Structures are given as structure tokens and as C-alpha cells.
Amino acid sequence: MDILISRNSLVCNRIMAGSRKRKRSDGPPVVVRILLFGCKEFDKTRLVSNFFRYVHPEKTRYENAATVYSHILDCDNTACHIVDVDSREEVGGLCNLLGQADAVFLCYYIGSSSSIRYINSVLGLLEGVKATLYLVRASTDDVLCLSRRLLHEERCLKSKLSNAHSVEIKLSYTAESVKSIDKVFDAAIGHALKYKVPK
Numbered sequence: 001m002d003i004l005i006s007r008n009s010l011v012c013n014r015i016m017a018g019s020r021k022r023k024r025s026d027g028p029p030v031v032v033r034i035l036l037f038g039c040k041e042f043d044k045t046r047l048v049s050n051f052f053r054y055v056h057p058e059k060t061r062y063e064n065a066a067t068v069y070s071h072i073l074d075c076d077n078t079a080c081h082i083v084d085v086d087s088r089e090e091v092g093g094l095c096n097l098l099g100q101a102d103a104v105f106l107c108y109y110i111g112s113s114s115s116i117r118y119i120n121s122v123l124g125l126l127e128g129v130k131a132t133l134y135l136v137r138a139s140t141d142d143v144l145c146l147s148r149r150l151l152h153e154e155r156c157l158k159s160k161l162s163n164a165h166s167v168e169i170k171l172s173y174t175a176e177s178v179k180s181i182d183k184v185f186d187a188a189i190g191h192a193l194k195y196k197v198p199k
Contacts, residue, residue, distance in 0.1 A: 032192045033100050034185075035083045035131070038107030039118035042138055044084050047107070047171075047181060080189055101131040102192035105184075106164065108157070109138050109171070110146060116153045123160060132191055133164035136184065138171045 036044045083097055098104070104126065109115040119135075126133070135158065158166070167184050170177040 030193070030196045031079045031081060032102050032189050032196065033081045033083065033097070034103045034105060034188055035085060035097060035101045036105045036107060037085050037119065037122050038105075038109075038136075039112075039115050042107045042109045042115055042171075044107060047169075048082055048084065078193065095125070098125060098129050098131070101129065102196075103134060103188040104129065104131045105134045105136050105188070106161065107136040107138060108154075109140075110150065110154065111139065113150060113153060116150070116157055119157060120160070132188065133161060134184070134188060135161050135164040135166050137166070137168045139168070140171050 036047070038044050083101075106119045106122070108119050137154075165187075169180045169184060
């Protein structure tokens, strides 16, 4: 889907402050590629739709068992491709996408052991990947008391991904949760653009 983001967004403000303004005639847009991994308990569709909540989707394309959302940021001729990997399919064919990724989000729902196990299952794909890793822990208001087993599985996962940025969000439609999702994507896109947009 091709989407315009408000110039008031944190991403646009950060880019404008730190880089030279590029024109559409400068050539093809700079592309930031973000991959989302997470099993069915983690509602990645809601995650993406919350981030782009003020706009209407126009186009979605599918590639190697993944949904690819294409967004055009309304600043600096910059595009963002968010790749939602389908956990029901084999992910072995995603090596090419992983090689092109600027950021990889490993999303798990803390209330589900299978959600954590799925992220463990894709760790082997990340060997040699140069993308910035984000370990995204999602919870909901009804997750009040976690079992020792879940906490142990989470600690083991974090120890394997000690180089990843740890992020926590709530999967809800509250203004607070939407704001936290904005910050997560803003940080990932802004970090990638530091190396892509000429100054």
C-alpha cells in the first residue's frame, strides 16, 4: 500500500533536521525495509495499522509467504516497506529479504509459550544478518500473572538476543499503546535513514 505520512510525524521531523531535503526528481526513493516475525498470537496487522492509522491502504503485495506493505513517507523521497512474514508458512525462502532488511522485529506475546517458541525457531535465519534487531514484547491488559515457565522462556530468548533492542508495547487501541507503537517504528526508520539519506 502506498501511504503518505503527515509531515508532523516524528520520523519526518527527525529526517528533516538531520539531512538534506531531496526532491522527487532526484531518482528512486530511499527504501527502508522492516521485517516482522511473530506467530498468530501477536497481532501484527494491528501493529501496522495502528502505525498508519490515519491513512487508507491502497496496495498490498505478496512475496515468499510474506505480506509486503509499501509506504511512501511524505518527506525526503523516502519509502518504507514493512514485510509481515506469515508464520504458517516455511520461512526458509526469506533469505533474500533478510539480506536486504534494515530492521527485523521479533514480536512475541508474553502470554503465549508458542509465541516465544516461534521466535526461537527463526533465530537460525538471523546469522550474518546486518539488520538492526528489535525484540518486541507485547502484552494485553488481561495478562496479569505470568507463570515461571513463561518467564524462564522469555529470559532464555533475551539471552540469545542480547544484541537486540528490547521494546515493550500493549496490543490495544488506547492512545497510549498507539503512541508507543509510533515510537517503535519511528526509531527503527530513523535509525536506518541515518545511513541511507545523504546529509
